[in-house]
Amino acid sequence: MTDEKARLAELREQIDRIDRQIMDLISARARCAQEVANVKLAANPGQDVVFYRPEREAQVLRRIKDSNPGPLPDEEMARLFREIMSACLALEKPMHIAFLGPVGTFTQAAALKHFGHSVISVPLPAIDAVFREVESGAAHYGVVPVENSTEGMINHTLDMFMSSPLKICGEVQLRIHHHLLVSPKHRDEAITRIYSHQQSFAQCRQWLDTHRYGIERVTVSSNAEAARRAAEEPGAAAIAGDMAAELYGLEKLANCIEDRPDNTTRFLIIGRETVPPSGHDKSSILVSMRNKPGALYQLLEPFHRHGVSLTRIETRPSPSGTWAYVFYIDFEGHMEDDVIREVLSEVEAEAVELKRLGSYPIGVL
Numbered sequence: 001m002t003d004e005k006a007r008l009a010e011l012r013e014q015i016d017r018i019d020r021q022i023m024d025l026i027s028a029r030a031r032c033a034q035e036v037a038n039v040k041l042a043a044n045p046g047q048d049v050v051f052y053r054p055e056r057e058a059q060v061l062r063r064i065k066d067s068n069p070g071p072l073p074d075e076e077m078a079r080l081f082r083e084i085m086s087a088c089l090a091l092e093k094p095m096h097i098a099f100l101g102p103v104g105t106f107t108q109a110a111a112l113k114h115f116g117h118s119v120i121s122v123p124l125p126a127i128d129a130v131f132r133e134v135e136s137g138a139a140h141y142g143v144v145p146v147e148n149s150t151e152g153m154i155n156h157t158l159d160m161f162m163s164s165p166l167k168i169c170g171e172v173q174l175r176i177h178h179h180l181l182v183s184p185k186h187r188d189e190a191i192t193r194i195y196s197h198q199q200s201f202a203q204c205r206q207w208l209d210t211h212r213y214g215i216e217r218v219t220v221s222s223n224a225e226a227a228r229r230a231a232e233e234p235g236a237a238a239i240a241g242d243m244a245a246e247l248y249g250l251e252k253l254a255n256c257i258e259d260r261p262d263n264t265t266r267f268l269i270i271g272r273e274t275v276p277p278s279g280h281d282k283s284s285i286l287v288s289m290r291n292k293p294g295a296l297y298q299l300l301e302p303f304h305r306h307g308v309s310l311t312r313i314e315t316r317p318s319p320s321g322t323w324a325y326v327f328y329i330d331f332e333g334h335m336e337d338d339v340i341r342e343v344l345s346e347v348e349a350e351a352v353e354l355k356r357l358g359s360y361p362i363g364v365l
């Protein structure tokens with residue numbers, strides 16, 4: 001045997017031994033999770049038991065990132081543990097996660113990034129359908145887009161919170177990479193039209209104006225639908241992401257064509273329960289103020305005075321006469337924190353209405 005072969009055989013034997021140890025340890029962890037489920041069931045007989053604990057998952061993933069010895073990057077290590085926890089949770093209870101579909105959208109990618117691949121993901125045709133599916137109890141949680149770094153807020157999601165009783169239980173950010181895709185079957189055809197979602201066209205506008213000027217742009221309901229059409233129609237291309245490309249067997253004519261390299265979309269996890277503090281949390285509220293001078297100042301002043309950082313404030317038109325102005329506000333901290341309780345009670349005293357949308361761990365992955 002050559003030196004190289006002997007050394008490789010030795011290292012592979014070592015890897016096999018380590019794999020057996022990893023498997024034993026993962027199995028021991030999974031048995032612990034099963035036991036956790038038994039404890040939860042015994043403590044809540046006959047009730048709806050909550051198996052998914054976002055605050056605990058955030059703590060586990062933060063601890064993994066903080067104590068990772070390398071050489072794997074922190075993000076990679078956290079991703080591996082994300083999947084281990086996902087499989088453990090599925091042993092406790094398989095989670096049904098509704099997302100803005102169809103299959104292959106960035107929202108599905110965000111759902112899998114947040115919950116791991118051991119969930120049952122359920123595509124729905126519209127944002128309000130995702131809310132309804134969770135409200136009715138048909139899905140445990142839902143995932144909807146809320147803002148994009150290039151294109152701004154997704155107002156439909158914000159507006160749903162005005163009427164929905166659902167809570168925000170988490171957030172997840174996804175780097176959005178768009179590609180120009182064609183079917184290998186139609187590779188030699190000249191491209192006469194490009195399909196995509198209106199947001200994706202907006203995120204790739206400069207690239208398209210420079211590289212595919214004059215080609216018809218056809219807006220469809222999702223990137224995945226664009227990919228499906230490109231797979232079927234000669235002369236058609238799509239702008240979509242990796243998941244849709246893979247799903248419909250498309251190849252990339254141009255890679256990462258988004259105008260801004262940091263193009264990111266933030267998604268919200270919606271559910272029926274409130275989430276206890278994880279130690280590094282964010283909260284969201286909807287507030288309507290009376291239509292009078294200084295209303296916005298009055299709303300924001302308590303946050304400033306108590307040193308609470310606002311991470312976002314958006315104004316939305318009122319759906320009815322009752323809400324003169326509606327502000328959607330995100331800030332750091334948990335609603336169970338004393339300082340946040342105080343700020344919210346001061347805001348509430350001046351507001352026409354204050355709706356607490358939830359406190360949730362700041363995205364870890």
Ligand SMILES: O=C(O)C(=O)C[C@]1(C(=O)O)C=C[C@@H](O)C=C1
Nearest residue numbers: 033036052053056057085088089
């Ligand atoms: O700690 C719990 O409550 C568990 O159910 C265990 C566990 C895990 O695998 O670590 C699994 C699912 C929860 O979402 C959080 C954590």
